[in-house]
Amino acid sequence: MLSVEEYTRQAKMCVRCTFCKFIDLNWVKSLRFSRQCPIDSRYAFNLFSPHGLLHSALAELDGSLEFTPKLMEALYQCTLCGACDARCKRNLDIEVLQVIENLRIRCVEQGKGPMPEHKVMADNIRKTHNEYGEPHENRQKWLGNIKPAQKADIVYFVGCNSAYKQPELAQNTAKILGHTGTDFMLLADEWCAGNYVMATGQVDLARELAEHNVKAIEDSGAKTVITSSAEVYKSLKVDFPRLLGKSTEDMPYTPLHITEYLDQLMQDGKLEFKKNVNMKVTYHDPCNLGRLSEPWQEWVPNYVRVIPIGKVWRRGERGIYDAPRNILKGISGIELVEMERNRSNTWCAGSCGGTEMAFPDFAMWSASERIEEAQATGADAIVTASPDVKQLLTKAVKAKKANMAVYDITEIILKAI
Amino acid sequence: MALSKEVYKALESVVGPEWLSDDPAILEADHVGGSVHGGGDIKRPVCSIQPETAEEVQGIIKICNKYMIPFSATTTNPPPGLDREGVIFIDLKRMRKLEIDEENLYATLEPGVSFAALQGELFKRGLVTFVPMCGGNVSVLANTLNVGEGAISYRYGDRGYRRVLATEWVTAGGEMLRIGSSALQDDYFWGEGPGPDLRGLMASANLESPTTRGICTKMGVRVFPFVDEKLEPTGDAPMTSLVLPSNRFMYYNFVFPTKEAAINAIYEIGKCEIGLFVMTVPPWFFAMARARGSAEVLTGAAGFWDYWDNHEAPLIRENPNQTTCRILLYGIGSDKRLAYEEKVLLDICKEYGTTFAKASRRTTDETHFMSADAIVSNLAGGRFTSVILFESLDHGYKCADIVNVNTKKHVPPVLDDYGTTNWFLPFEMCHICKLECLRFASVEDAGELALLMDDCHKDFVDVGAFPVRPAAERYGPKWENYPEKTRKFKELLDPNNLAPPIT
Numbered sequence: 001m002l003s004v005e006e007y008t009r010q011a012k013m014c015v016r017c018t019f020c021k022f023i024d025l026n027w028v029k030s031l032r033f034s035r036q037c038p039i040d041s042r043y044a045f046n047l048f049s050p051h052g053l054l055h056s057a058l059a060e061l062d063g064s065l066e067f068t069p070k071l072m073e074a075l076y077q078c079t080l081c082g083a084c085d086a087r088c089k090r091n092l093d094i095e096v097l098q099v100i101e102n103l104r105i106r107c108v109e110q111g112k113g114p115m116p117e118h119k120v121m122a123d124n125i126r127k128t129h130n131e132y133g134e135p136h137e138n139r140q141k142w143l144g145n146i147k148p149a150q151k152a153d154i155v156y157f158v159g160c161n162s163a164y165k166q167p168e169l170a171q172n173t174a175k176i177l178g179h180t181g182t183d184f185m186l187l188a189d190e191w192c193a194g195n196y197v198m199a200t201g202q203v204d205l206a207r208e209l210a211e212h213n214v215k216a217i218e219d220s221g222a223k224t225v226i227t228s229s230a231e232v233y234k235s236l237k238v239d240f241p242r243l244l245g246k247s248t249e250d251m252p253y254t255p256l257h258i259t260e261y262l263d264q265l266m267q268d269g270k271l272e273f274k275k276n277v278n279m280k281v282t283y284h285d286p287c288n289l290g291r292l293s294e295p296w297q298e299w300v301p302n303y304v305r306v307i308p309i310g311k312v313w314r315r316g317e318r319g320i321y322d323a324p325r326n327i328l329k330g331i332s333g334i335e336l337v338e339m340e341r342n343r344s345n346t347w348c349a350g351s352c353g354g355t356e357m358a359f360p361d362f363a364m365w366s367a368s369e370r371i372e373e374a375q376a377t378g379a380d381a382i383v384t385a386s387p388d389v390k391q392l393l394t395k396a397v398k399a400k401k402a403n404m405a406v407y408d409i410t411e412i413i414l415k416a417i
Numbered sequence: 418m419a420l421s422k423e424v425y426k427a428l429e430s431v432v433g434p435e436w437l438s439d440d441p442a443i444l445e446a447d448h449v450g451g452s453v454h455g456g457g458d459i460k461r462p463v464c465s466i467q468p469e470t471a472e473e474v475q476g477i478i479k480i481c482n483k484y485m486i487p488f489s490a491t492t493t494n495p496p497p498g499l500d501r502e503g504v505i506f507i508d509l510k511r512m513r514k515l516e517i518d519e520e521n522l523y524a525t526l527e528p529g530v531s532f533a534a535l536q537g538e539l540f541k542r543g544l545v546t547f548v549p550m551c552g553g554n555v556s557v558l559a560n561t562l563n564v565g566e567g568a569i570s571y572r573y574g575d576r577g578y579r580r581v582l583a584t585e586w587v588t589a590g591g592e593m594l595r596i597g598s599s600a601l602q603d604d605y606f607w608g609e610g611p612g613p614d615l616r617g618l619m620a621s622a623n624l625e626s627p628t629t630r631g632i633c634t635k636m637g638v639r640v641f642p643f644v645d646e647k648l649e650p651t652g653d654a655p656m657t658s659l660v661l662p663s664n665r666f667m668y669y670n671f672v673f674p675t676k677e678a679a680i681n682a683i684y685e686i687g688k689c690e691i692g693l694f695v696m697t698v699p700p701w702f703f704a705m706a707r708a709r710g711s712a713e714v715l716t717g718a719a720g721f722w723d724y725w726d727n728h729e730a731p732l733i734r735e736n737p738n739q740t741t742c743r744i745l746l747y748g749i750g751s752d753k754r755l756a757y758e759e760k761v762l763l764d765i766c767k768e769y770g771t772t773f774a775k776a777s778r779r780t781t782d783e784t785h786f787m788s789a790d791a792i793v794s795n796l797a798g799g800r801f802t803s804v805i806l807f808e809s810l811d812h813g814y815k816c817a818d819i820v821n822v823n824t825k826k827h828v829p830p831v832l833d834d835y836g837t838t839n840w841f842l843p844f845e846m847c848h849i850c851k852l853e854c855l856r857f858a859s860v861e862d863a864g865e866l867a868l869l870m871d872d873c874h875k876d877f878v879d880v881g882a883f884p885v886r887p888a889a890e891r892y893g894p895k896w897e898n899y900p901e902k903t904r905k906f907k908e909l910l911d912p913n914n915l916a917p918p919i920t
Contacts, residue, residue, distance in 0.1 A: 009688040016449055016495060017552060017553050017554070018493050018552075018555075019552065020530065021554065021556050022533060022553075022554045022648075023656040024657045024789065025552075025553040025554065025787035025789035026650045026652075026657040026658060026659050026783075026786075027650045027787050028531075028534060028536070028537040028553070028787065029536060029537040029540070029541070029658060030534065030537050030541075031530060031535070031538055032516050032536070034531060034534040034537065044436075044467055044508065044510045044511055045438060045443050045446070045447075045465060045467070045508070046439075046443075046446040046447050046465075046508070047442050047443045047445070047446035047447075048447070049446070050674050051446075052446035052449075053446075055445065055446055055449045056442060056446055059445050063446045064445065065441065065442060068440065068441060068442050070440040070441075070442040070443060071442035074442065079419040086654055087654065088788065088791065089654075089655060090654050090655035090657075091655075147572070167525070195752060205661075217738075238836060281729065301671055313652065314503060315652060316653070317653040317654060317655065317656065321653070321654075342551040343653055344653045345652050345654070382803065
């Protein structure tokens with residue numbers, strides 16, 4: 001979390017150039033899909049924009065603005081998708097996302113935030129260790145007849161959504177790992193990874209979840225943690241080290257998204273897809289797997305005049321973009337076509353940052369935008385790598401009555417093996 | 418100061434409740450000065466309103482006139498005239514209609530269309546526009562009214578106002594004014610007449626904000642034929658670029674032993690009419706490019722300084738007069754033309770004693786077609802300012818020295834640049850050029866940048882140069898009291914003096 005001094009410094013660096021609202025300009029191909037900030041695109045008022053929130057952060061700090069309902073509406077409708085952050089770091093290198101995250105933390109600290117739905121989520125997690133308030137003892141119910149190893153070098157971190165809402169995705173992951181001959185185990189006591197807890201500014205609870213899960217991983221003895229959830233992946237790779245004051249490389253485990261793991265197996269010649277899957281698909285990069293998933297490097301602010309010394313930047317370029325594409329391209333019959341906003345330019349489908357919980361209509365609007373973009377490619381299906389995103393896109397397809405299938409990438413992989 | 422319920426209701430009836438707000442958080446975010454060197458005395462507006470059509474803009478302005486409420490309008494730039502109390506802020510971002518007439522080579526657009534979006538649409542059709550150096554994210558309409566220059570103005574004509582065709586305005590008094598062909602029919606293909614050409618009267622590039630006499634709601638802009646081959650984007654930000662077809666484009670960077678040699682060679686390049694654009698490149702541009710980093714070179718600002726201190730600065734100290742230039746050769750029509758241009762360039766370079774420099778020959782474009790790196794300059798310091806003027810190359814060269822002298826008075830040396838941060842961008846085959854002098858300061862010293870700008874403008878006017886938007890009282894006496902004439906027009910078109918003032 002940023003110190004007040006660093007928070008102020010970063011917010012003051014904004015010159016309101018508005019680069020934060022657009023995809024990387026070299027990638028702009030149309031008026032329709034040139035913008036990238038969901039709240040700005042939907043509401044257009046400057047408050048509903050990255051630079052508006054940065055300015056609000058300064059105004060709140062100096063007492064000229066309080067956490068009014070309107071400010072909280074803008075602050076919590078922001079999906080924290082990181083598009084602004086990646087764009088700003090082409091030019092100004094401001095930590096836009098961290099400032100907005102810190103503004104949420106201040107909102108919670110002052111007893112104004114988060115939104116009521118986020119408080120319910122937090123209460124659920126405190127009581128049952130999952131965001132839905134489902135019985136904790138049901139967390140491994142998805143296993144059915146699947147029998148993970150008692151002891152293995154690899155842990156599969158399932159995540160709340162796959163464990164409770166879409167158990168078939170957890171089963172897919174387990175079957176795929178089984179197909180590749182990968183021994184894996186589950187954590188003895190997996191808790192919610194806390195992606196949305198962290199995102200909504202509830203840092204104390206987020207830290208508690210990080211501490212518990214990291215200890216559980218350490219106790220397991222495994223050195224690699226695989227997940228098929230983009231949200232869990234970001235927690236493992238970025239939030240846990242950040243909350244514990246460490247860098248990703250200093251964590252006692254290596255986090256891998258299932259697509260990274262399988263891509264590596266493909267490169268090593270240990271995985272082949274033998275079945276045809278005849279489908280024209282487009283791939284939606286989940287924000288949490290793409291631009292938000294770069295390794296975290298702890299940095300103590302150290303400036304010589306205006307120059308940060310020893311800082312490593314997270315600009316979104318090192319996200320997981322190639323692995324899922326390599327897998328899709330490796331499946332015969334699949335024709336992969338790209339949407340205009342892809343890779344680090346991806347449009348947020350609306351499920352990030354806890355936004356969907358508190359503002360479902362806005363999240364649905366954002367997802368609908370993505371569906372329209374997918375339709376513009378002529379694809380039959382949109383494939384993603386996040387259970388939460390799949391769930392929201394599926395709702396949007398139904399609401400729009402769009403003729404398009406939505407898949408999690410594990411579903412496609414399972415068809416091909 | 419708050420807006421009365423009566424006025425609020427009236428405004429709401431124009432745009433609907435969703436697009437009007439007087440919430441303090443909304444207004445706080447709107448009142449940002451946001452200029453690179455500090456915002457000045459800026460006040461919160463009394464409400465923020467977002468029209469979607471020209472008719473809605475007109476409805477708002479009529480209400481402003483009825484109740485005598487000042488207004489200010491903008492799209493991507495910080496709004497002008499927010500130093501006044503009780504302003505209604507009109508945000509034009511929702512006005513985003515765009516039509517392209519491929520056959521007749523013009524586009525008709527509203528204020529919310531950005532240059533990058535227009536360029537992207539044009540590329541699909543084998544057409545091109547020039548994107549201003551301040552960034553492809555800015556409004557085409559607003560920037561074209563203001564200055565509207567871009568790199569390829571070198572080949573396609575001087576700055577924005579030569580591209581303006583018919584325009585639609587809502588005057589500050591609330592009248593709908595259509596200039597050019599749109600006065601006769603709903604078509605924006607032609608800018609002049611009927612009767613006197615009023616475009617200059619409304620746009621007044623360089624002198625003050627174009628919104629001082631009304632709000633432009635629609636504009637026809639000229640676009641240009643381009644290559645049929647696609648310019649393909651590549652890379653993940655921040656390391657993105659457009660891959661240019663190598664049979665039609667070629668970049669060269671080359672170094673001249675002196676600034677004078679560089680200026681003379683650029684003149685020669687213009688005379689020979691080669692290239693899509695040509696410019697001088699201050700050495701810190703290379704450090705900036707380096708600082709953008711990649712997965713392997715995670716350098717950021719520290720990288721900038723490392724590269725500057727260890728590579729660029731020593732070279733400059735050794736030979737402060739050495740000047741780097743960049744040209745993009747353009748096989749307009751055919752690849753044979755490209756081969757011809759390369760031969761001509763090499764002859765000129767030989768004549769003026771140049772050596773080819775870093776990445777001297779390449780076919781990727783990182784920034785010039787989309788102006789993707791416009792604000793990267795801020796990396797070197799907490800704030801920067803940009804002193805700009807349009808002059809001949811010779812005169813601009815002299816004016817650069819004025820900036821160098823004033824810099825020493827005002828700006829602590831965040832970047833000890835030995836006077837090399839100035840750069841020249843010629844237009845119209847070098848008949849005119851833009852001089853831009855970027856100067857850096859820490860956030861704490863940002864006020865000095867405004868003072869620097871002020872002093873430079875004063876001195877520029879004294880030597881008869883043509884800077885962008887100096888104070889009118891300084892400028893007027895040197896230029897036939899032109900500001901007095903614009904004030905008269907303002908009185909005519911803004912009878913209640915509600916639009917932003919002429920500064």
